[in-house]
Amino acid sequence: MYAYLARRLLALVPTLFFASLIVFISMRLIPGDVIDLMLAQNDITTGQDRARIEAALGLDQPVYVQYFRWIGGVLTGDLGTSLWQNVPVTEQLKATLPITFELGFLSLIVALTVALPIGVYSAIRQDTAGDYIARSFSLLMLAVPGFWLGTLVMVFPSVWWRWAPELEYTPFFTDPLANLAHMIVPAILLGLSMSAVTMRMTRTMMLEVLRQDYIRTARAKGVGEWLLIARHALRNGLIPVVTLIGLQAPLLIGGAVIFEQIFVVPGVGLLLLEAVFQRDYPVISGVFLVVGVGVLLINLLVDVSYGWLDPKVRHE
Amino acid sequence: MTAAGSAPLLDVQDLSVSFRTDRGLVRAVDRVSLHVESGETLAIVGESGSGKSVTALSILRLIDTAGSIDGGRILFDGEDLLRHDEATMRAIRGDRIAMIFQEPMSSLNPVLTIGKQVGEPIRLHRGSVWKQAYERAAELLRRVRIPDASGRLKDYPHHFSGGMRQRAMIAMALACRPRLIIADEPTTALDVTVQAQILALLKELTREANSALILITHDLGVVARYADRVAVMYAGRVVETATARALYADPRHPYTAGLMASIPTLDGDVEGSRRLATIPGQPPDLAALPEGCAFAPRCPHAFERCGQPPPLEETEAGRFSACHFRPPSGGAQGASPRMEQNAVTR
Numbered sequence: 155m156y157a158y159l160a161r162r163l164l165a166l167v168p169t170l171f172f173a174s175l176i177v178f179i180s181m182r183l184i185p186g187d188v189i190d191l192m193l194a195q196n197d198i199t200t201g202q203d204r205a206r207i208e209a210a211l212g213l214d215q216p217v218y219v220q221y222f223r224w225i226g227g228v229l230t231g232d233l234g235t236s237l238w239q240n241v242p243v244t245e246q247l248k249a250t251l252p253i254t255f256e257l258g259f260l261s262l263i264v265a266l267t268v269a270l271p272i273g274v275y276s277a278i279r280q281d282t283a284g285d286y287i288a289r290s291f292s293l294l295m296l297a298v299p300g301f302w303l304g305t306l307v308m309v310f311p312s313v314w315w316r317w318a319p320e321l322e323y324t325p326f327f328t329d330p331l332a333n334l335a336h337m338i339v340p341a342i343l344l345g346l347s348m349s350a351v352t353m354r355m356t357r358t359m360m361l362e363v364l365r366q367d368y369i370r371t372a373r374a375k376g377v378g379e380w381l382l383i384a385r386h387a388l389r390n391g392l393i394p395v396v397t398l399i400g401l402q403a404p405l406l407i408g409g410a411v412i413f414e415q416i417f418v419v420p421g422v423g424l425l426l427l428e429a430v431f432q433r434d435y436p437v438i439s440g441v442f443l444v445v446g447v448g449v450l451l452i453n454l455l456v457d458v459s460y461g462w463l464d465p466k467v468r469h470e
Numbered sequence: 471m472t473a474a475g476s477a478p479l480l481d482v483q484d485l486s487v488s489f490r491t492d493r494g495l496v497r498a499v500d501r502v503s504l505h506v507e508s509g510e511t512l513a514i515v516g517e518s519g520s521g522k523s524v525t526a527l528s529i530l531r532l533i534d535t536a537g538s539i540d541g542g543r544i545l546f547d548g549e550d551l552l553r554h555d556e557a558t559m560r561a562i563r564g565d566r567i568a569m570i571f572q573e574p575m576s577s578l579n580p581v582l583t584i585g586k587q588v589g590e591p592i593r594l595h596r597g598s599v600w601k602q603a604y605e606r607a608a609e610l611l612r613r614v615r616i617p618d619a620s621g622r623l624k625d626y627p628h629h630f631s632g633g634m635r636q637r638a639m640i641a642m643a644l645a646c647r648p649r650l651i652i653a654d655e656p657t658t659a660l661d662v663t664v665q666a667q668i669l670a671l672l673k674e675l676t677r678e679a680n681s682a683l684i685l686i687t688h689d690l691g692v693v694a695r696y697a698d699r700v701a702v703m704y705a706g707r708v709v710e711t712a713t714a715r716a717l718y719a720d721p722r723h724p725y726t727a728g729l730m731a732s733i734p735t736l737d738g739d740v741e742g743s744r745r746l747a748t749i750p751g752q753p754p755d756l757a758a759l760p761e762g763c764a765f766a767p768r769c770p771h772a773f774e775r776c777g778q779p780p781p782l783e784e785t786e787a788g789r790f791s792a793c794h795f796r797p798p799s800g801g802a803q804g805a806s807p808r809m810e811q812n813a814v815t816r
Contacts, residue, residue, distance in 0.1 A: 367576040373532055374571075375564035375591045375642065389581045465581060465626040 162457070166450050170443070174228075177442040178221050181435055188237055188433035189213065211237055224439060233443070234436030236429075243440035246425055251444065254421035256326060256333075257341055257414070258406050262399070264345025265352055270395075272349075273356025274383060280361060288353070295350035300409055304343055304416040321418045340413035347409060348402055355398050359391035366390070393463050400456030403449045477548055478505040479682050480529070480650055485542035487521075487528050493757045498524045498537070500706040503782070506650065511673065511683040513697035513714065515690065515729070517753050521706040522686045526652045529684075530569055531559050547649070565595040568643035570672075572655040574635035578627040584611070584638050585623025591645040610641035614671060633664035640672055644679060651676055652684045657692070669696055690733055694718055702726050705754050705764035708782060712789045722791040724769045725749070763794070771795040 189207055208214040212223065227234055233243035276288040312318040319339040324332040363369065364387055372386045411423035418424075422441055429437035460467045487499035499521040506512045514522045527533045529544055531551065544551040546567065551559065563569075568591075571577040578587060588610055589603030598606070604623055611619035614637040627635055636656060643651050653672060657665035673696050676683045685697055693700050693714055700717045702710040702725065710723040721727040728749040751768040760766060766776040775794040782792040 367571060367573055368579040370532060371569075371571060371577045371639075371642075372579065372590075373563065374530055374569040376560045376562070376594050377564075377590065378560055385582070386579055390579070463581065466628050 159454075159458070162454050166447070166454075169450060170446055173446045174225065174439070174443060175221070177439055177446075178224065179217070181438055182217055184430075184433065187213075188435065191433055192238075224436070228443065233440035236437050237434050238432055243436050246437060247422070247440060247444055250420060250422045250425045253323070253419060254407075254410050254414070254423060257337055257344065257410055257419060257421055260337055260341035261344035261348060261406060261409070264342050265348040266399075268346065269349040269352035270356055273353040273395075274360055274388070276353070276357040277360030277364060278379075278383065285357075289357070292350045292353045295346050298347075300343060300347050301412050301416065303347075304340070304413055307339060307343065308416065319417060323418065323420050336417070337419065340417040340419060344406065344409040344413050348405065351402065352395060352398060355395050356391065359394055360387060363387045363391040389463055393460065396456055396459055396463065400453045403452040404445075407445050407449070476507075477545070479508045479510075479547065480504070480506040480684075481543075481545040482525070482529065483543045483545070485525065485528060485544060486540040487524050487533060487537055488540055489537040491536070491757065496756045497540075497759075498706050498756060499528065501542070502703070502706070502708050504701055504708065504711075506682045506684060508649070508682055509677070509680045511676070511685060511696060511698045513685045513687060513693040513700045514703060515687060515693055515700055516703035517688060519705075519753055519756065520703040522703050523654050525703070526569070526654050526684060526686055529652060530563050530567060532563075532569075561595070564591040564648075565646045566648050567650045567652065568646070568648040570636075570639050570643050570651065570653040570656045573659050574632050574639055575659065577639060578630075578635055580627055582626075583623060584625050584627065584630065587627075588623075588638060588642045588645060591642065595646050606645070607641070610645055611638065613644070613675065614638070614641045616641075632660050633668060636660060636664075636668050637671070640668070640675065644675055644681075647679050648681055650682045650684065652686070654686045655688070656685075658687075658689075665692075672696075690729060702729070705759060706756060707764065707792065708790075709765065709793070710789075710791045711782075716789060722785055722789065723765075723793050724771050724795065725765045728768075763792075769795075 188211075189204055192207060205214070212220060215223070224234060231244070233247070235242050236246060239246075272288045272292075276285045279285050307319060320332075320336040323336055326333040360383075369382065369386055372382055377386065407423070410421060411427055413419065414421045414423035415427055422445070425437065426441045428434075429441065482502060482504040485499055485502045486497065488495050488497045490496075502521070502525055504512065504514070504525070514525065516522045524533060524537070528539055529546075529551065531539070531554075533539070539552060542552070546562070551562070554562070578584075585604050585607045589600065589607035592598050592606050593600060593603040596603075608620040608623055611622065616622060616634060616637055622629075627638075630638060639656075643653075651672075656672065657668050660668060669692060672683070685692065687693060697714045700710075700712060700714050701708050702717075702723060704725050710717070710721070710726050712722070717726065718730070721730050728747070731747040732749060734746055749768055754760065754764050754767070762775075762777040762779050763769070763772075766772040769776065771793075773795070778794070780792045780794050782790050785791050785796075
């Protein structure tokens with residue numbers, strides 16, 4: 155098991171290397187550079203100032219030199235300094251990551267509590283009205299873009315009931331309730347958008363599993379409907395669903411960028427969005443690196459969880 | 471049909487089952503009547519699609535949602551199983567009637583340990599705690615001769631070979647000492663060498679427990695060795711029932727005779743090439759059965775009356791056959807002008 159984990163962790167290194175390259179290069183391809191923005195903001199137009207600022211920020215070097223400088227820093231735990239705020243990127247990430255992690259975790263809980271029971275229900279009541287309603291709902295959640303739904307939730311309740319979602323962030327450890335009151339709306343929206351695919355996958359897999367011979371064996375033993383689902387079917391059906399959840403991890407990050415913006419959640423998504431607007435290269439690189447590591451770790455976790463779900467792939 | 475005074479353990483009367491398919495309603499089982507005495511082994515023989523498995527599943531009311539039982543009675547210990555609600559049926563399944571399925575590879579749950587699966591009926595029907603259920607599971611696995619039984623409780627099905635899985639299935643079926651065990655082609659998926667072991671074991675253990683056994687098979691060799699009585703099914707109907715001995719000595723229904731003639735034997739001429747008899751044609755399409763006898767299109771003895779459905783009639787004590795043709799003594803085996811001789815190089 156540990157040897158397996160070590161192997162898997164080692165395999166992350168080349169993946170991350172290539173990811174960092176792509177991020178670093180693609181970032182420079184965004185039209186308009188940070189110096190232009192800085193100069194425009196400060197009303198400076200002379201070429202001399204431009205050269206000075208470039209030199210000060212290290213942007214006068216060729217791109218590959220910049221890249222190796224940056225990657226050298228990464229290896230020593232230094233992700234560089236924000237070009238605008240003069241704050242180390244690691245500090246910014248430390249402040250924002252836990253918030254996004256909380257949002258992601260809450261969304262995942264929402265997604266699973268919605269998707270699994272409805273998916274199972276839809277499967278055992280296949281082709282009934284309930285199944286159709288559940289499936290239509292899931293299609294709807296797939297079709298509706300998150301930003302639009304988010305905007306609706308901001309606008310309509312305030313018009314109809316003079317209620318609007320909380321938009322002020324309170325740290326969890328200062329006031330858990332206030333924190334949750336703020337986070338719950340984006341978490342539900344993000345969770346619902348994730349639940350659509352998960353629900354459909356759960357339904358499909360449960361239908362598949364319920365047709366299996368071992369389910370008939372269990373019925374022939376006198377196993378009741380609930381136990382049949384809980385003990386005999388669900389674990390078999392969940393194996394591909396767990397994979398899907400792993401694959402949806404990047405979606406979660408993408409969703410976080412949108413919902414953090416709409417609901418003013420000071421997480422990594424908001425940090426990233428501002429950094430992109432300002433061409434704050436070190437921040438963008440840092441965020442992508444951390445997100446990349448996160449996504450890879452989630453997928454590793456998914457693979458490890460197979461061992462628990464499926465005795466055939468237990469890593470002995 | 472039964473010995474005077476004592477009711478049989480299982481008495482299936484006029485059971486009809488149909489399935490909704492894309493091509494309309496298909497009658498898979500048509501007015502089937504069977505009975506099994508306590509401790510007796512009844513073989514149900516037939517080709518795939520003859521309705522034998524559906525009959526078996528109907529006894530436990532386990533046919534899937536596309537199928538429905540249209541009529542008849544299934545009397546078990548005097549109670550009609552078709553009148554029970556689902557909860558009562560659940561209490562009977564695995565306790566008083568157990569079932570063994572064909573595919574030991576797919577009939578065990580891949581994510582549950584053998585101990586859990588074998589112990590489950592005991593936990594369900596005897597209300598034992600898991601510890602007791604596991605102990606009993608180990609004892610059952612010993613009885614089906616799995617070496618190091620208690621050590622293998624924690625194994626998963628993929629650790630077991632096909633034969634061992636089928637032993638585990640038998641252990642599971644025996645768990646609550648059922649009055650009746652239904653084994654649906656229990657050895658079809660196994661190696662030939664293992665088949666005989668498994669059947670002998672099944673027979674021995676059911677005899678020990680004084681359980682009745684319904685053995686569903688398409689293998690007449692199995693029938694000869696292990697069954698007391700035989701019901702031959704064709705196109706959803708029982709066409710002949712007799713004791714295994716009588717059926718072998720003198721098959722009455724032309725279909726049975728055809729089946730018997732198509733058993734390969736090893737005492738052919740030494741020259742090498744011997745011809746194996748086959749029944750011409752294909753089993754009928756259940757969605758488009760002929761008006762009268764379903765076997766008539768393939769039957770060497772078919773005549774005008776076969777356009778009328780033949781009733782299952784007692785031809786002599788304990789023997790029933792559904793055929794208008796009454797062969798002279800010596801059975802339907804003799805005259806078989808249309809029983810084609812196909813070349814099988816052996």
